[in-house]
Amino acid sequence: MLLAFFAVLLAVPLLLWFLRNSSNTLWIALGFYRLHKKHKNIPPGPRPWPIIGSLHLLAKHQNPLEAFTELSKRYGDVFSIYLGSTPCVVVNSFELIKEVLITKGGDFVNRPDFMRFHKLFGGDRNNSLALCDWSSIQQTRRSIARIYCSPRFTSLQYDMVSNVGVREIESFLSNLSTLPVNEPTDIKPAVLAACANMFTQYMCSTSFSYEDQEFKKTVRFFDEIFWEINQGYAVDFMPWLLPAYTYHMRKLSTWATEIRRFILSRIVDDHKSTLDLNSPPRDFTDALLMHLEEDSHLNWQHIIFELEDFIGGHSAVGNLVMVTLAEIVKHPEVPKRIQEEVDHVTRSQRCPTLADKPNMPYTEATLWETLRMASSPIVPHVASSDTDIDGFAVPKDTMVFINNLELNMGEEYWTEPKKFMPERFLSPAGKVVKPAHFIPFSTGKRTCIGQRLVQCFSFLIIASLFQNYDVTAGGKIETKPGCLAVHPDSFKLVLRPRESCKD
Numbered sequence: 001m002l003l004a005f006f007a008v009l010l011a012v013p014l015l016l017w018f019l020r021n022s023s024n025t026l027w028i029a030l031g032f033y034r035l036h037k038k039h040k041n042i043p044p045g046p047r048p049w050p051i052i053g054s055l056h057l058l059a060k061h062q063n064p065l066e067a068f069t070e071l072s073k074r075y076g077d078v079f080s081i082y083l084g085s086t087p088c089v090v091v092n093s094f095e096l097i098k099e100v101l102i103t104k105g106g107d108f109v110n111r112p113d114f115m116r117f118h119k120l121f122g123g124d125r126n127n128s129l130a131l132c133d134w135s136s137i138q139q140t141r142r143s144i145a146r147i148y149c150s151p152r153f154t155s156l157q158y159d160m161v162s163n164v165g166v167r168e169i170e171s172f173l174s175n176l177s178t179l180p181v182n183e184p185t186d187i188k189p190a191v192l193a194a195c196a197n198m199f200t201q202y203m204c205s206t207s208f209s210y211e212d213q214e215f216k217k218t219v220r221f222f223d224e225i226f227w228e229i230n231q232g233y234a235v236d237f238m239p240w241l242l243p244a245y246t247y248h249m250r251k252l253s254t255w256a257t258e259i260r261r262f263i264l265s266r267i268v269d270d271h272k273s274t275l276d277l278n279s280p281p282r283d284f285t286d287a288l289l290m291h292l293e294e295d296s297h298l299n300w301q302h303i304i305f306e307l308e309d310f311i312g313g314h315s316a317v318g319n320l321v322m323v324t325l326a327e328i329v330k331h332p333e334v335p336k337r338i339q340e341e342v343d344h345v346t347r348s349q350r351c352p353t354l355a356d357k358p359n360m361p362y363t364e365a366t367l368w369e370t371l372r373m374a375s376s377p378i379v380p381h382v383a384s385s386d387t388d389i390d391g392f393a394v395p396k397d398t399m400v401f402i403n404n405l406e407l408n409m410g411e412e413y414w415t416e417p418k419k420f421m422p423e424r425f426l427s428p429a430g431k432v433v434k435p436a437h438f439i440p441f442s443t444g445k446r447t448c449i450g451q452r453l454v455q456c457f458s459f460l461i462i463a464s465l466f467q468n469y470d471v472t473a474g475g476k477i478e479t480k481p482g483c484l485a486v487h488p489d490s491f492k493l494v495l496r497p498r499e500s501c502k503d
Contacts, residue, residue, distance in 0.1 A: 184474025
């Protein structure tokens with residue numbers, strides 16, 4: 001009786017909150033009917049259940065994208081689905097994905113309005129560069145970032161990326177040498193610290209000791225957030241559940257606040273005090289601060305959150321490295337080929353650099369194959385106006401999912417797609433080739449602007465790690481299907497030193 005009493009106490013306020021905030025979607029089927037009545041040519045799809053829509057169909061699979069592939073066989077390459085109270089359209093074929101991201105990219109430039117996103121960016125997800133709706137301000141922010149975050153191969157910025165990466169690899173290897181060898185070891189903190197220093201050194205001319213407690217805590221919070229961003233929660237699609245997520249939301253705000261405090265006190269304050277508006281910017285941080293002075297449309301929030309966004313990109317690199325290691329240790333022939341490549345190009349006399357990348361195609365192909373196998377979902381898009389896909393009506397504010405699992409794992413696109421085969425990205429001449437339908441960083445207006453940094457830094461870490469160590473599993477290797485993020489408390493690996501890299 002007591003348990004039932006407390007259940008009623010919890011249910012009543014939840015129901016009242018729901019009625020007050022979501023009365024127009026009390027019965028999803030009714031909303032579904034109204035939408036179809038207004039727009040005569042909505043894509044076909046499963047009939048939604050009250051309240052939950054078709055979320056139950058996704059719950060049957062470890063990877064929700066598998067449900068999209070299954071439903072596409074029944075409803076076609078573009079279909080409608082309700083997730084909670086949210087009307088969605090799922091696009092499966094490459095031709096239609098190009099229509100959404102490129103041909104009609106301007107119609108699908110907005111992002112989902114998830115409460116979690118607001119909590120991570122000071123109460124307004126539009127402070128984020130990746131999770132904001134499109135606007136002229138966001139276009140300006142991307143323009144500022146492009147020279148630093150998408151450096152051309154022949155530019156001074158690209159040389160700087162290489163130099164920063166190689167210098168940090170020395171610190172990374174030094175740190176690894178202090179860890180236990182020949183026994184299971186958690187190397188993720190060291191990997192993430194190296195990645196974080198690569199980003200802060202390149203973007204802020206600042207790096208930190210791996211033993212700096214504030215730095216370690218900040219790197220951990222960034223990793224927690226990266227894991228968080230890559231998860232799905234019922235509250236995203238049923239916002240009336242928000243009272244049940246109070247602790248969760250508070251935790252997100254705490255992580256974000258602590259990260260911001262660190263960036264301001266340990267990076268930005270020093271840059272502000274030494275900024276010279278009459279000299280060229282020393283780095284990305286200077287460039288942002290200078291634009292703040294010059295552009296009246298930008299405010300402090302735009303600048304600080306943009307810097308935070310890009311520094312946070314180190315988590316993507318670190319997690320890609322970890323997922324790559326998870327795949328490599330399952331296939332012993334792969335690390336042997338990587339080691340043969342790196343030994344050949346460096347003659348075991350120096351550490352690898354980005355200049356070696358063209359001569360190490362198998363190593364690069366291994367990273368591409370990892371991204372293919374991970375099939376981490378592309379952040380959903382939202383229709384910014386009434387539009388259409390393949391002739392089907394897509395009303396404004398409809399969420400659009402890109403099923404890149406089908407692009408990455410479909411038999412129509414790949415030979416033996418379930419096998420881990422880096423050589424599938426190599427031409428007969430041994431050069432790296434990527435099929436047009438392989439878009440792990442998305443494409444069009446909202447393509448990942450920092451993808452080149454991800455590729456460069458992950459290459460340096462993988463190449464250097466296998467140059468110096470044999471790496472094997474230290475127990476069960478667990479990764480989440482359809483997810484590039486590895487849990488912050490991840491699997492362990494065994495490191496066995498090879499002949500040391502000589503400068």
